[in-house]
Amino acid sequence: MKKSKLLVAAVTAGGVLAALVGCSPSSGGGGGGGGAVEHATNCTNKLVVKSAPTVTVWAWYPNMAKVVDNFNNAHKDVQVCWRNAGAGGPEYDKFQTAVSANKGAPDVVMLEADHLTNFEIQGALVDISKYGANKVKGNFSAGAWKDVSAGDAVYAAPVDGGPMGMIYRTDIFKKYGITTPPKTWAEYAADAAKVKAAGGPAFGDLGANVPAAMMALEIQKGAQPFVYDYSKNPKDITIKLDDQASKDVLNYWADLSKKGLVGKQDQFTTDYISGVVNGKYATYISAAWAPGYLTGAGVGKGTDKGKFATAPLPQWDPSNPVSVNWGGSAFAVTTQATDKALAAKVALGLYADPASLADGWKTQTIFPLNQKVLQSPEFINAKIDFFGGQTANKDVYVPAENAYKGFTYPPFTVYYYAQLQNQLTAINAGKIDGTGAATALQAQIVKYAKSQGFNVK
Amino acid sequence: MTQTAAAVGTDGRTARAARVTTRRNPSQRRAARRQALIGWTFILPFAIVFAVFLIAPLVYAFYLSLFTKGLATGTQFSFFGNYVQAFTDPAFLKGLWFVIRFVVVLIPIQMAVSLAAALVLDAITTRFARFARLTIFLPYAVPAVIGALMWGFLYSPIFGPTEQLASLFGMSAPVLLGPDTVFGSLVNVVTWQWAGYYMIIIYAALQGVDSTIYEAARIDGANAWQLAFRIKVPMVANSLVLILVFALIGTLQFFSEPQILRPIANGSITPDFTPNIYAYSVAFSYAQFNYASAISFALGFVVFLCVFVFLFLTRKRGSVFA
Numbered sequence: 001m002k003k004s005k006l007l008v009a010a011v012t013a014g015g016v017l018a019a020l021v022g023c024s025p026s027s028g029g030g031g032g033g034g035g036a037v038e039h040a041t042n043c044t045n046k047l048v049v050k051s052a053p054t055v056t057v058w059a060w061y062p063n064m065a066k067v068v069d070n071f072n073n074a075h076k077d078v079q080v081c082w083r084n085a086g087a088g089g090p091e092y093d094k095f096q097t098a099v100s101a102n103k104g105a106p107d108v109v110m111l112e113a114d115h116l117t118n119f120e121i122q123g124a125l126v127d128i129s130k131y132g133a134n135k136v137k138g139n140f141s142a143g144a145w146k147d148v149s150a151g152d153a154v155y156a157a158p159v160d161g162g163p164m165g166m167i168y169r170t171d172i173f174k175k176y177g178i179t180t181p182p183k184t185w186a187e188y189a190a191d192a193a194k195v196k197a198a199g200g201p202a203f204g205d206l207g208a209n210v211p212a213a214m215m216a217l218e219i220q221k222g223a224q225p226f227v228y229d230y231s232k233n234p235k236d237i238t239i240k241l242d243d244q245a246s247k248d249v250l251n252y253w254a255d256l257s258k259k260g261l262v263g264k265q266d267q268f269t270t271d272y273i274s275g276v277v278n279g280k281y282a283t284y285i286s287a288a289w290a291p292g293y294l295t296g297a298g299v300g301k302g303t304d305k306g307k308f309a310t311a312p313l314p315q316w317d318p319s320n321p322v323s324v325n326w327g328g329s330a331f332a333v334t335t336q337a338t339d340k341a342l343a344a345k346v347a348l349g350l351y352a353d354p355a356s357l358a359d360g361w362k363t364q365t366i367f368p369l370n371q372k373v374l375q376s377p378e379f380i381n382a383k384i385d386f387f388g389g390q391t392a393n394k395d396v397y398v399p400a401e402n403a404y405k406g407f408t409y410p411p412f413t414v415y416y417y418a419q420l421q422n423q424l425t426a427i428n429a430g431k432i433d434g435t436g437a438a439t440a441l442q443a444q445i446v447k448y449a450k451s452q453g454f455n456v457k
Numbered sequence: 458m459t460q461t462a463a464a465v466g467t468d469g470r471t472a473r474a475a476r477v478t479t480r481r482n483p484s485q486r487r488a489a490r491r492q493a494l495i496g497w498t499f500i501l502p503f504a505i506v507f508a509v510f511l512i513a514p515l516v517y518a519f520y521l522s523l524f525t526k527g528l529a530t531g532t533q534f535s536f537f538g539n540y541v542q543a544f545t546d547p548a549f550l551k552g553l554w555f556v557i558r559f560v561v562v563l564i565p566i567q568m569a570v571s572l573a574a575a576l577v578l579d580a581i582t583t584r585f586a587r588f589a590r591l592t593i594f595l596p597y598a599v600p601a602v603i604g605a606l607m608w609g610f611l612y613s614p615i616f617g618p619t620e621q622l623a624s625l626f627g628m629s630a631p632v633l634l635g636p637d638t639v640f641g642s643l644v645n646v647v648t649w650q651w652a653g654y655y656m657i658i659i660y661a662a663l664q665g666v667d668s669t670i671y672e673a674a675r676i677d678g679a680n681a682w683q684l685a686f687r688i689k690v691p692m693v694a695n696s697l698v699l700i701l702v703f704a705l706i707g708t709l710q711f712f713s714e715p716q717i718l719r720p721i722a723n724g725s726i727t728p729d730f731t732p733n734i735y736a737y738s739v740a741f742s743y744a745q746f747n748y749a750s751a752i753s754f755a756l757g758f759v760v761f762l763c764v765f766v767f768l769f770l771t772r773k774r775g776s777v778f779a
Contacts, residue, residue, distance in 0.1 A: 266721070414743060422724070425723070428724070451527065453527035453530030
């Protein structure tokens with residue numbers, strides 16, 4: 001009697017043990033990012049050619065389902081297995097974890113240009129110049145290409161850009177007698193004061209949580225925050241966050257914020273969008289993708305329809321205009337991909353077919369960087385509904401994109417942005433001025449770079 | 458704790474029995490060994506899960522915390538370097554100072570609310586009492602994340618009810634998640650969420666008190682206040698200590714509510730707001746798993762220290778932990 005009980009107990013315990021032990025090999029294989037067949041069951045999309053090898057892709061473009069179907073219908077030798085791992089930050093956190101763990105990353109990942117260096121230095125991205133990237137180089141402007149490459153190496157296929165402009169509300173401009181949109185930042189500040197004096201709303205918004213936009217505005221005045229070349233000296237970096245141009249731009253916005261001429265609201269929040277809908281902000285300094293985002297959030301519908309228009313970004317020196325970029329994204333091949341050539345084919349081909357690009361720009365989901373689209377009369381002359389039929393591409397965004405020269409991003413963008421955000425929050429709270437913020441930021445980032453083992457110049 | 462005591466008792470008995478049998482004969486010795494084996498077999502499933510999902514990750518995290526990895530350098534063994542860095546890191550210390558202040562303000566409020574609710578509900582025996590009990594307990598049944606999202610809406614100065622209320626009086630809504638107000642707003646959220654749960658614990662303890670004691674007190678001339686504060690509160694002191702320890706540990710590890718409210722707090726909730734949020738940011742945003750492990754262990758050490766000090770100070774009354 002006792003013996004049989006013991007046997008039962010032993011068998012049960014053994015079974016549990018086996019079950020637990022059994023977990024590790026299977027989960028190890030599933031997370032490896034390589035096993036093409038295993039991944040095929042986890043796709044958001046339906047595979048067209050089931051026998052073909054699959055390439056896993058993480059991306060968050062709102063029209064991604066169509067783009068993936070277009071690709072899969074056109075290819076018999078490879079199929080895309082797509083998953084949405086979150087938009088921006090949440091995806092980077094997941095990808096970063098997969099990179100640190102050395103497993104679990106997709107074959108192809110959507111990244112914004114400013115985050116590429118961060119993953120290059122961790123050896124997470126494949127140089128796709130070996131896999132035919134240079135064949136499509138001619139499809140892109142020099143600035144767009146610079147954003148995805150380091151020296152001769154190419155780390156991603158550009159898709160979407162963010163040339164900046166100034167979106168404004170025609171009804172507010174009209175009400176307060178602003179006949180022509182401000183062309184310089186001095187005019188912008190003067191108009192802001194005029195609207196405020198007449199009891200109007202905020203002229204713009206200094207959102208602390210969009211540090212990428214502030215960095216672009218600093219670069220517009222001539223700042224060069226980082227000099228870094230991963231392909232030549234991955235350990236050397238030059239950091240200049242407290243130069244006069246950066247201080248000037250931060251002081252300019254700190255002043256507007258202090259005087260209450262611009263809002264202090266974080267962007268991409270429900271509070272901000274409801275403010276935009278209710279006419280709390282006369283302008284929105286933003287990029288070409290903004291209309292798509294705003295439309296998706298419910299702006300410009302009903303009584304607000306057609307009240308928005310866009311103008312070129314105000315300049316510091318109108319005789320010498322500078323074009324800057326905020327956001328925009330690309331497809332990179334990860335080093336965890338089993339078949340890198342195949343993954344590169346997907347990275348270069350996905351969202352590059354005419355049907356997907358047309359769907360992307362017509363719904364204003366993306367601002368395409370592909371020159372075939374940028375130069376097509378249909379695109380240039382398109383009358384954009386959101387802007388009340390304005391030919392926004394011709395007037396603002398195509399010239400801005402063509403004049404864009406490209407940025408150099410640091411290999412620790414996430415950390416830099418977090419610190420810049422803290423400083424912008426402090427500026428909005430009136431605790432620090434632009435000069436103080438720039439000085440503090442320089443000290444923090446230099447200290448961090450040194451702690452990470454960089455030679456800071 | 459009483460369970461452990463019982464287990465020790467049983468073990469002691471077995472051990473004694475085993476010692477007795479050794480003197481007797483080998484077949485009984487074998488039987489005793491088999492019995493011990495059966496005992497171990499029964500706790501094996503738990504022991505495995507415990508080891509795999511708690512002990513092993515802890516050991517691994519501690520191992521990680523002894524190394525340093527820079528973006529431009531490889532991984533190096535740095536011994537306790539990360540801990541030295543953590544305890545001199547202004548971001549970590551700032552977060553620690555925040556949660557300690559939070560404990561000092563939150564716990565007395567939480568205790569007062571839950572104790573008052575429990576005493577009132579214990580004193581009245583109408584149908585309303587049952588309804589009120591459920592209502593006070595309800596926030597605890599709402600998942601913390603959903604609760605935080607809900608409060609995010611309530612606090613919004615632009616589209617929430619505060620805005621509507623303020624506009625009735627022609628004022629603009631107060632910014633409840635601003636740099637100076639976020640502390641109080643979070644105290645409110647956490648109290649709302651947890652007071653009901655603590656109330657139930659105290660209430661259950663009150664129900665367990667023998668009613669003849671109340672009768673005796675009444676015969677001695679105690680009024681309702683005296684009954685509550687001289688009899689009931691001392692009778693449930695053990696539960697109060699238990700709640701305090703729960704609240705202390707939970708609050709020092711404060712994470713969910715500020716993390717959920719972070720995107721709408723306009724920068725008032727920074728990536729180093731509390732030590733746990735800081736560890737999360739350092740690991741998953743800045744890719745420094747080694748340093749994040751050290752921060753986590755440093756926080757664990759502080760929590761341990763606080764709980765130990767607290768239990769030491771309350772050792773006489775808190776007989777549960779004695």
